[in-house]
Amino acid sequence: MHAVVKTVPGPGAVYEPWAFAPKPGLRDIQVRVEATSICGTDMQIYDWHELMAKRVKPPLVMGHEFAGKVVEAGKEVSDLREGDIVSGETHINCGRCFQCRTGNGHICERMLLRGVDTGGCFAEYHTLHESSAWLNDKRIPIETASARQRCSCCVCRGHSGTHRRSLRLRSNRSMSNWALQIVRSQQDLRNRHR
Numbered sequence: 001m002h003a004v005v006k007t008v009p010g011p012g013a014v015y016e017p018w019a020f021a022p023k024p025g026l027r028d029i030q031v032r033v034e035a036t037s038i039c040g041t042d043m044q045i046y047d048w049h050e051l052m053a054k055r056v057k058p059p060l061v062m063g064h065e066f067a068g069k070v071v072e073a074g075k076e077v078s079d080l081r082e083g084d085i086v087s088g089e090t091h092i093n094c095g096r097c098f099q100c101r102t103g104n105g106h107i108c109e110r111m112l113l114r115g116v117d118t119g120g121c122f123a124e125y126h127t128l129h130e131s132s133a134w135l136n137d138k139r140i141p142i143e144t145a146s147a148r149q150r151c152s153c154c155v156c157r158g159h160s161g162t163h164r165r166s167l168r169l170r171s172n173r174s175m176s177n178w179a180l181q182i183v184r185s186q187q188d189l190r191n192r193h194r
């Protein structure tokens with residue numbers, strides 16, 4: 001298969017033949033990637049921003065926002081099956097630390113990021129743990145499904161803005177606009193219930 005790979009430290013990346021995605025383990029799924037989104041983090045990796053230069057270890061397949069079709073599921077995968085359309089989760093938590101075991105996996109102390117610390121999804125196929133995949137209604141356009149992870153970040157940012165009664169937005173980026181829409185819809189809801 002082909003993938004977008006950061007082959008060496010420094011600016012740029014190449015689209016080149018890459019080893020096939022690993023066979024799914026017992027609780028993994030393999031997805032044929034049908035849509036991906038480019039995030040600011042991807043731009044930082046591509047440009048070799050100093051933050052990413054300290055963290056990313058090439059060679060690495062880039063990308064962490066995607067949606068696609070399940071083509072193979074491990075024997076112990078419970079909720080997903082071949083043909084399902086899923087979106088990928090960026091954060092990969094360990095499942096074993098205190099935070100993970102107390103329902104706070106989003107602040108796992110050993111958190112890894114797909115496409116930053118481990119192989120990413122800018123490839124024809126991607127293998128991931130079933131707990132990192134979210135099932136989609138097949139009526140949702142695949143491009144929208146790909147942006148689901150980004151949307152979750154905006155919901156999180158929007159909520160924090162609502163609680164703090166202020167929201168700092170940077171430029172006219174899509175994430176800022178989404179967060180703003182979320183804050184507005186929450187305010188509308190609150191006004192309606194007054």
Ligand SMILES: [Zn+2]
Nearest residue numbers: 039040041065
């Ligand atoms: Zn992102």
Ligand SMILES: [Zn+2]
Nearest residue numbers: 094097100108
């Ligand atoms: Zn953990």
